[in-house]
Amino acid sequence: MQPDLGCTALGLFRFSTRRSRVRLPRRTTGANSWVGDTGTMAEQQIADAAEGMGQPEKAPNEWGQALLALVVVGGVAALVLSGTFQQKADDDPEPAECHTSDKARPSKLVSGMQLCTALNRADLPTLLGTPTEYAMTANGNESVGDWADGTKTVTPQAEIQLSTYTVKFSTSEDDIPVAEMAGLLGGSAEKRTVGGHPAVLYSNRTIALKFNLGGGKVDTGPGGIARSLVVARDAKDGGGFYEVSIWRQDDVPPDDLALFRVAEAVLPTVPGWTAG
Incomplete structure (x- = not known):
């Protein structure tokens, strides 16, 4: 029997020489849906990744593992393959430090x-809510999106993975007011306030992808849930926003209180944030 190495959510998949899975968002009508179809771009990136992984490795170790980033910015950008990760070894007590790709813009x-x-x-x-854990991987980069209408966007983003949770943090200069996004992010989206700034809380369903490293098609299946907060850059909601997303490595729904704690602590420390 071939070993099943399990899943992570949304942003990261782990693979051996046999088979792996990755969680990705389904195609959404998110905050940037008016400038392009993120699903089409994601499908092309998935196809590229699958093709690349179909190449055999030299002297493979059956239980050897590697890490490859498939990064998605909540519901507001597209799938990219970028970033450099630092993996914490089991005997290393220090958490991961932030790294970036040499090609970051x-x-x-x-x-x-x-x-x-x-x-x-x-x-x-x-x-x-997981005080005994640590940052196993940390990266920051800029994803470049080419949209169907010819628009090109640069989206700064960061992602940190712990044992239980992965957290993604991004920002956008789009001029659409956050107050208008609730109608774009699904029927369960809720208007909230974070630090005196308008915000929207919403869910994004993930997709589990199974890659057979020996060749063959990529299988898909239902995944878990990511919870995201889109927060206006200023209290007047004059354009631009931040997005904080969390998801678990298992199928358990994320804790909304944890998401709000992270957003309320991190956002005031970011350049460009104004007090509400």
Whole structure:
């Protein structure tokens, strides 16, 4: 019997020489749906990843594992393959530090590394309700999206993975008011306030992908839930927003209180944030 190595959610998959799975968001009508179809872009990236993994490795170890990032910015951007991760060894007591790809393109207002630095707090595990855990991987980068209408966007983003949770943090300069996003993010989206700024809380369903490293098609199946907060950059909701998303490595729904604790602690430390 071939070993089943299990799943992570949304942003990261783990694979051996046999088979692996990855969780990705379903196609959504998120905050940026008006500039392009994120699902089409995601499908192309998945196909590219599957093709690349179909190449055999030299002298494979049956239980050897590697990490590859499939990064998605909640409901507001597209799937990209980028970023450099630092994996914490079992005998290393230090949490991961933020790293970035050499090809990262800093944005005008804030970079992915700045977002990663703000997110990679010493108390992040406590904010998530898992105080004994640590950051196993941490990265910050800028994803570049080419949309169907010819628009090109640069989205700074950061992602940190712990044993239980993964947290993604991104920002956008889109001028759509956050107050108008609730209608774009599904019927369960809720208007909230974070630090005196308008916000929207919503869920995103993930997809589990199974890659057969020996070749063949990529199988898909239902995944878990990610919870996200889209928060206006300023209290007047004059355009631009931040998005904080969390999901678990298992199928258990994330804790909304943990999401709000992270957002309320991290957002005031980011360049460009104004007090409400």
